[in-house]
Amino acid sequence: MIPTIAFSTPMIGWIPFLQPAGSLGNLWWLLMIPLIFGISIAYRATHDASIDQFWTRVFVFVTKSTLAMGSLALVMYLFVYWIIPNLQTN
């Protein structure tokens, strides 16, 4: 992350739609969930032959995608912070 003036912008001075949201801190990754939600609505609206139980299917899609990406993140974390340091010390 590149530190900039706006990175420390407090949310109280934030002008939505004109200025990037400030102070996301370490919670920026939570924005992945609404992103997947939007993608899943558009995907399920066009992909399925029937749109019965639409919101159930969207919920399942969001849950599966979030768990899959979380698992990948966990694997990458273990690889970078555990496996590679052990390789260097041995």
Add this chain to the structure above:
Amino acid sequence: MTNDTNQLDEPLHWGAAFFGWICPGLGQIMLGHRRRGFLAMSGILGLFLCGIFIGGVDCVDRREDPLWFYAQAGSGPIAFAADWANSALLKTGKVGELIESPPSNPRAPAPLVSSFKTVTVASEIGTLYCALAGLMNIVVLLDALKRRPIDRANGEDAR
């Protein structure tokens, strides 16, 4: 993209695809799949507006981020409107102020950039949201291109 194999014989609906680009989901609505169209519209416009909300209009920039803009332009005229807002409001200094940034060439004059222009995580995520909205709208308009109109689709989802 239904599982119906008869859909392969369906003629291409270029008008629906074009209007699907003008307004996401409009192609499906024109073909009679109203609920499907409004759902796709809410997903894509929701993604795009969330992107602008999080990253500001600066996350759509035709001149400085052309590769991102190619993906964002899939959302239709709304992407060009956001780019116009970026140029007309931020780059002219009508909103915020113009400040000098370090020049890439030391002999060149320092370029002026908006104080709202940043390289923060929020800006990157906003750019990503808008780009994914554009790419998903391409999926939706390709669906409109081949989807069977509702009067011949046996009332599949007439709601």
